[in-house]
Amino acid sequence: MAQVLEFRLPDLGEGLTEAEIVRWLVEVGDVVAVDQPVVEVETAKAMVDVPCPYAGVVTARFGEEGSELPVGAPLITVAVGAAAPGASTADSGGSAGGSGNVLVGYGTSEAPARRRRVRPTPAVPAAANGRSIAAEAVEEQDDGRRAQTAGRADESGATVVDGPVPVISPLVRRLARENGLDLKELTGSGPDGLILRADVEYALRAAAVQTRPAPVPAATPATAPATTAGGTRVPLKGVRGAVADKLSRSRTEIPDATCWVDADATELMRARAAMNAAGAPKISLLALLARICTAALARFPELNSTVDMAAREIVRLDAVHLGFAAQTERGLVVPVVKDAHARDTEALSAEFARLTEAARTGTLTPAELTGGTFTLNNYGVFGVDGSTPIINHPEAAMLGVGRIVPKPWVHEGELAVRQVVQLSLTFDHRVCDGGTAGGFLRYVADCVEQPAVLLRTL
Structure with missing residues (x-):
């Protein structure tokens, strides 16, 4: 069973109490190694990378680029417990392994040359072709168990979904969420009704035929100048x-x-x-x-x-x-x-x-x-x-x-x-x-x- 650990913005030292998110270095669904930098932040002193002390799959990010977070606020959550190629989760005191590193910019090992991203195979579950990708393994274990208990039959024999919909990986869930697609309305083509990426992409193509979605305007960064009557306001923040x-x-x-x-x-x-x-x-x-x-x-x-x-x-x-x-x-x-x-x-x-x-x-x-x-x-x-x-x-x-x-x-x-x-x-x-x-x-x-x-x- 995978364990989800929360990594919070660490104590930055030098009396610093907050930092601005400049750039995320990982996305939800990415596989991270111990001490791999996950976000670039700017404090009142410098621009630094924040390394994550856990190895596993990123399940959530907190804060948009340009926003400020106080020390101790959640940064990301990581699902640990399933080994990814080249990643380690050494046991530490009975809990999920990590470096114990909580200082910005310092780590106990070198970051990998490039991060590994979950790439699920649409028609074949990860276990079937011998691959061992942490995100798919974690999600399939949990979703497989939910698939057996989440559905219940109504009087007409149809299945009504009561809990989280089983999908093959977090990447598929994110794809649906970003496109406003309700997974409960889909019928999965995978084993036991598991929703595959191909199912989501098919539903999105079908929706595109009926209507073309309006473009979503880009969010304005919190640090961008704001034009007001008679002038421009530039936030005094960061360095x-x-x-x-x-x-x-x-x-x-x-x-x-x-x-x-x-x-x-x-x-x-x-x-x-x-x-x-x-x-x-x-x-x-x-x-x-x-x-x-x-x-x-x-x-x-x-x-x-x-x-x-x-x-x-x-x-x-x-x-x-x-x-x-x-x-x-x-x-x-x-x-x-x-x-x-x-x-x-x-x-x-x-x-x-x-x-x-x-x-x-x-x-x-x-x-x-x-x-x-x-x-x-x-x-x-x-x-x-x-x-x-x-x-x-x-x-x-x-x-x-x-x-x-x-x-x-x-x-x-x-x-x-x-x-x-x-x-x-x-x-x-x-x-x-x-x-x-x-x-x-x-x-x-x-x-x-x-x-x-x-x-x-x-």
């Missing part, structure tokens, strides 16, 4: 909603100030070109700026801190977890390079590349988007010279870097064309005064203008 909340909180709670300076980046660009000409892995400009930041924070640790207003304390942090702003199709995200202070320039460059690709594809984990202590914002990629960044709450500062462009510059007493960049530092005035912030920014500018200054801290 964009989380960013809006954090920025609003930053402006409300943090008394910030900004200082900026122009710097001659010509020597820094030459140093980078020399590094990349050596044949070793390429060094990104962002990695060089990050290395400068960690050196500056070692000199001015006040800016690598957070404010605990409840305790009325400034908490200076030992490790530098460096966030960097990345623009994606889903909006602005801030991946975090953990322990940036302990990485050399090559390691920083590799980690920036990995996290940037993950941001682009929407595969960043919540852990990769949280825990930052200082943020580097390279808004120069948008072609602008300067900005006054909003601090990424609860951090204490953010360094902004504008575009590097040729400009007239006095170099060694003469006017010359040099590669100039504007640097800006927005800082929490509660953690330091302007002297500390200015000292930090001046040291960063000195390293940009004379990269050899960094040798003092290497």
